[in-house]
Amino acid sequence: MGSDPGPEPSSGPVAEPSRLRSLASKGARALLTAAFLTVVVSSFTFLLFDLLPSDPIRVTLGPNATDEAVTRLRHELGYDRPLLSRLGIYMLGVARLDFGQSLVTRRPVVKDVLDAYVTTLMYVGLALSISIVGSITLLGLARIGGGRLQSLLLLLTRAVISLPSVVVAIGVGVAMLAVLDPAVSYLADTRTAVMAGLTLAVYPTLSLTEILVLEGEVTLRLPYVRAARSFGFTERYIFWAYVFRSAMLPWLAQLSNLAASLVTGSILVELIFSLSGLGRLVLQSVLRNDSPMMQSVVIVGVLTFLCVNSLTAIALRNLYPATR
């Protein structure tokens, strides 16, 4: 399956100076867009949290704090400055990758957020890889197994993906805990991360498989496939060289749609498997009303999401010029 006996494109693109220059300008534009988005997202988040009718300082100090103590801490942390000046200070900090300090631990939030981010990225990346490889493998199995296996697979996929991804993640996670080992504390970190990745991967894998199978079925009926058949190409070659390639277009689009559900799912999965990623950090900061921490998690999450979206958009544009 993996080997592709298709003919090589006759002339590969050669990097000419003008091409390099356009690539450089594209890169510069992408960087500028990223910087602009960071500014927009950060200031939007900052304002959002600032405009909320809750007083983080008072909450931090507790209900018994004197007005004097609240005023002192507010002054210490710069919360008594006017809104625009605080926004300016915050944005200057963001430019230096300084997202302020936690109201609870009084440490810079960047380190905690980055640590959690790496954990989350690890198993979300695992989940993403599993869904990419898994969906293509399942498609391959359906091709080998023939019609009956394919309809069985479609039935299973439809049943699962008609539920919201969050519900699937909860169900699979709980089932996995019940079957593998209820005593989570004994599990090594990696094993837990793998279980979390597997749990998170179920919904996207099945959803991507459905798209590949259905799209394949539709494409197999198109005239150019019939033409290829009449030229004497084997069924297998036609499928993997032509049909599969065209099915990858909706597949990629769906992959980017799934990014949002992965973000949500990851938070739940962390709670189920007691992982210390971004989700746990959000929960902690929400419960302690640690707004600088919450802000930076939201900023990191939104930026990652936008990144994934634009990456898939670029991939789509380059793989399928017709979508430009």
Next chain:
Amino acid sequence: MMMISRREVPQYLAIALLLALLTAGSMVVLDRPDLRSTLGSPSLLHWMGTDDLGRGVGTRIMRAAALSLGASAMAWFAAVTIGVVLGGYSAYRPGSWGAAWIRWFIVVFYTTPFFLVVVGVVGALGPGLINAYVVFALVAWAAPARQTAAMVDRLRQTTFVVATQSFGFSPAQVVRYALAPEVARPVIVASLAVLPEILAFDAALAFFGLGAPPPTPTIGRMVLEGINYMSVAWWLILFPVAVLALLCLAVRVIVQGSAR
């Protein structure tokens, strides 16, 4: 008498199930904590077992499901209303004041994963069912708004809308007689598909501890508590997850039926 074809049976069954859950859930009497019967397995008296405080799981699940359904439906209605009004306005009067801003907000709200934002905002405002749903309605309006805007964009140039305008009908009349009948059904059907997501979202928020505060039962918190007791009391985790899945499936069946 109205005939129900065989294809529609699942749809009506799902509607009946949801209505039954709603009525039963709002009428059922919740048990008081009873420390003599904690973690009891399913029995004739408590057919879904009892929880760590000796309360019947079945009645709590029914109440939680009814609350979740009612609140989700309201949040959905609010989101769709906001979305249709704003999206329709921005598309019907493209050059008017605020239309460009509305378009911009639709794009921003549509492309951002708002679960994180909602969790943060609800956390800052304080947990509670009302807060969660107000915030949810404020972010979920973008999808119906986008769809309405796209449809009105297309319809605005069609002959029958132009004809209605040239007959001298007022904008309100054009909307009422030419646009609304065309836009309403597809928008409602498409946005109904979001309802299971709202139910799941509600469960997720409660899972986070941001749903209605205890002792009000929520499916999400029951799942979370069930995980803690998983090795000793399987019924605490099985039934909430199953009911949540059933709820979402029932809504999905209704949506698919109405899309035909």
